[in-house]
Amino acid sequence: MTTTEIPNWLEQRAFLTPDRIAIKTETKEITFLQLHNHALKKANQLTYAGVKKNDVVAILMKNSIEMIEVIHALKYIGVITVLLNTKLSNQEIEWQLIDSKTNMLITEASFHEKTIHFDKNRLFIEDMPSLPEKAFEVEKTFSIEKTDTIMYTSGTTGQPKGVMQSYGNHWWSAIGSSLNLGLHQDDRWLAIVPFFHISGLSILYKSVIYGITAVIHEGFDAKKANDAIMKYGVTIVSVVSVTLTRMIEELAGRTYPKSFRCALLGGGPAPKPLLEACIEHQIPVFQTYGMTETASQVVTLSPEYSISKLGSAGKPLFPVQIKIERDGIIAEPNESGEIVVKGPNVSIGYFNRPDATSEAIKDGWLYTGDIGYVDDEGFLFVQDRRSDLIISGGENVYPAEIEAILLSHPHITEAGVTGVEDKQWGQVPIAFIKLAEEGILNTDDVIYFCEGKLARYKIPKSIYIVDTLPRNASNKLLRRKLIELIEG
Template structure:
């Protein structure tokens, strides 16, 4: 359940963080049944700014609209942003384009570095349906200084790492907890799930992360996506980032598969720009990861299963590997 108040506070918090310009125009290419798409429509009404609505994401159409419709802000996930850059090539974006709001999970470091190199203003964000979209956002001015961070909690949002009883120390990984006027009051018709998620005045997100000494949030992984192999914790996003640093890899997904000896073993699925041997990819990531984090298998596919908003469907990917 999300109230009008939840959305109003979220829109206000976003404006205070990103600023609000008289000539702003937000492009919505996310599905409207997803909170990310719905939030754009509501912000447009609350701010009194135009929203350019696309039926579906198409990189060429989005790039064209930034020019012809003078779009200043767009909400994207890592995959769609990468497609925009690939379609754009070396042509710089116009100066009026001031923010690509990047959500949907931890962003690959190579993508963020490419955006910095090309001068694309990226604001990495962390949020979910239960927080009416954004809960923390990195200001574009901090994009290089805090590369990979989701920023600081938006003004009315309470954020802590750890438990209700104990807050984690800076740099210590723990569960991300949220509180404040943007947070849902519960799940419709699901009292058990509501009670499990909303405890002690905090929303227990199930996400893992840490904050640095300045309070900037770094999202590590969904707790449910964590791979435990031989007693060691392996974060799929870290392995994916190492694979995506290879110039031949377009997309990467890593999941834990059952293993009689280790409990789970990490398996990687990649989409390639050009042919490359699995042995070469493995040698490449070995230079970037501890040995226990290395994927035991690397599978090449033409595409990865994703939601309508572009998020990787790990459960579906695991099912495909089991078939």
């Protein structure tokens, strides 16, 4: 074996600690040995169904033990796995299947209609138990250079891009996270994020690499998530701001046990009121910044800094380097520019997109398209996406900053800000908001609320009250589509 090879993760884990619990659902628990045996059986069945090494196989499934078994089974065969978002439309799924050159799709009966166009090479998980088996040669080692998964970006700034994530990317992501959070033998990581997002998939990989239990819920339910922490020994949970907010509401003043040591909060900007609520309720929140291209976290803030560095995404994980670039030059501390990152968890590029790849990755450095600054102690503050920046009268205006102020109003439940052309200033910000109750506020009230909290040039020139804001399948706001709400 060369140094670029790692033993097959699940096989090695089943050998090292066969009897530890690998996965716990609300009704079932399985050990690493059982998980290995099930994955091996599924790999034999998939071989019978025609899947072979180096094929591309897509998975469109909801979080379940079966999905985890398929994910591992495909690695045993040496397949490249495409993970599809279950909220995508038929056309979006079709596009991603074609773009990734998928040979076979594994899905579930409930997605029959969604995947009808792929009926020739489609396998339903419900049909697997009756499939015969055929032997194949198990991949005993994983090469760190080999592509393990193709995962599409959320498509917030344009068409989603298929990110090639190698075995090495995932491995280093797991190692980098453990060097930061530490590893406790009794850790239990709650997965309420989908496995088709890197935040979810990385929990499965950490479970086998670390030898800890992944507690999985099919969907998110605040009470069940809190019960898992209060009663079933969960020590770490990965969350986005919406889910953490609902969990705190459901907690209703109770406090989590001491054993609960980390709420890893990522996926987008963290609203300050939420971070303040975490401090108030003694929730050990770790703000984190990462993306599909970095196979999960690159920067994380530990709770000891949650007050002194409120709003920061933290410092880089051990294997990661970060710099801020402005017009090709490294920015000074506290000066904004593009966030650029390097590390063994950074993808080698976008599948079949050499142009997009060479534009984003230069000499191993990934140009994230996000703007931020690093303060004089090395803490990163993420400000916004470069493509959404508004330049008004020569000043940079970050939509995320204005949205955060709007969202701090108790009657505003959603907010989106974009720029429109203006004769005098070049561009000015305008805002779209959703109210908790119809008629509870008018647009003048909103402007009045912003005064004093935002500099004059950042106060939206127009406010539109709307019923829904445009969002993608990852529930992220599509600022580029906001303008269509008034064009019609």
